Amino acid sequence: MSDRLEAVKQQVESALDSAMSALPGGELSDAMRYACVGGKKLRAFLVMESARLHDVPEAAALPVAAAVEALHAYSLVHDDLPAMDDDDLRRGMPTVHVQWSEATAILAGDALQSLAFALLSDPVIGAAETRMRLIARFADAVGARGMVNGQMLDIAAEQATTPLDLDGIKRMQAAKTGALIIFAAEAGALIANADPAALRDYADNLGLAFQIHDDVLDVTGDEETIGKRVGKDARAGKATFVSLMGLDGARSHAAELTERAIAALSPYGEQADNLRDLARFVIDRQS
Template identity: 60%
Template sequence: MFKDGLKDAAARVDAGFAEVFARYPDLPVIQGMAYATNGGKRLRAYLVMESARIHGIENALMPALAIEAIHAYSLVHDDLPSMDDDDLRRGLPTVHKKWDEGTAVLVGDALQTLGFELVLSPECHADPAVRSDLALTLARAAGAQGMVLGQALDIAAETADQPLTLDEIIALQNGKTGALIRWSAEAGARLAQADTAPLTAYADALGLAFQIADDILDVTGDEAAMGKAVGKDADRGKATFVSLLGLDGAKSRAENLVEQACEALSPYGNKAQGLIDAARFVIARQT
């Protein structure tokens, strides 16, 4: 069920982006936008679509495209020499390597604004109040209360006198990784103007499990399979869930968080099986 759903979400997102970019002139920045949004697991889009489905909404493409655009923007900027200075992303040269730094900055800027354009479009939802709510909460999730805050804390940690504590890493990752996952999972309830609380609890546990799995893969993963460099956190002496909890401890914490995420979905009964499978996928993935 989950693998088919994830594959379907990816196909719908790919087709959606192709339609969006076909409206634009053929310029390097547009080519870069299409390049940056190509590939990936599409987990965030899946969470949007699946949370919408359990609320009886079958068409959630616009917010699914929006979160993938925002996620892609964050990766393009994160890869820049002034940030993580990465050469590979998804097994291909990063945007600033394929083009140049200036183009990469503009690609990220354009993808960020595209995300808000998509959720504010009448195609997203007939009710302007729903579109406004999606845009407001996306801004909070992506900005200085969410993802950007987490990234800023991550940068500050690299020059700090002491490694981060476990609580500090959790706070950092709740912004850097968790905020966009939370918005994705809540999106279906927002589209239906329903209670977001069960999905918020689910996403909070899921986002943290996702990051722990990333930390584990940075130690145990294969660079060719992952399509990006591994072992960078250890090389930089950064405190991670693995460095603080140990490999077995990190795996155990991630498994417990997945169980918490699944329990949070109990109000939805069998309708939530796809989201339950998504949570289990997060810690079983190899990339």
């Protein structure tokens, strides 16, 4: 699985690089490119594995994987802004607004969102009906009913006097990180016009396990390995899965969700072993 993850990472970084080489040179495209480098590209991996399970050719899935990662990169660039989470370190490098400026970070994020939709328009993905099915789902997942709504709930929680409870934090995370992870996992089924229900169930559990483990790493991990600042949430008195469930409680809930994610893959048999490995990896990773 880790070889395959590394291979997908290289494929998708190269696809993004080639998409961005068609842009005018200068600070904007430099910042966009910078924002897309690094990270594990888990979402791209989900797209490529979901495609393989539905006999979708790699060449057709690759622009979708690149679109998901471009969108994810934009969300990180905007999340890191001083007016949002105010982070100076991401993937072990200075954040975009630190490396360039706030204006450049806002615009690079904006243009990465447009680029994601441009990538989803690539005819190599399939018929116009296929691409429209993806785009309609994607626009919904990343907008005010999905990812941006989650980010807004997160910001609102920081400013509220009462921290979120467990239901509140689950709802926030389902929108903030879950919606795009679900889209990525469903993408192969959507391209093949197959039923995405099993993959949705898998991704729903995987996304939450991923987020819980992120909160665990924020307490137990070190900045150098993780590549971003740690301990900020605790210092800010923000509710996290660890503050609400304790370290052991959070770990065992993540393990339980991982089992559920794995169980959801049963319709795919051994073909889905990479996705099972990914689910285990998500709660074992050190970064």
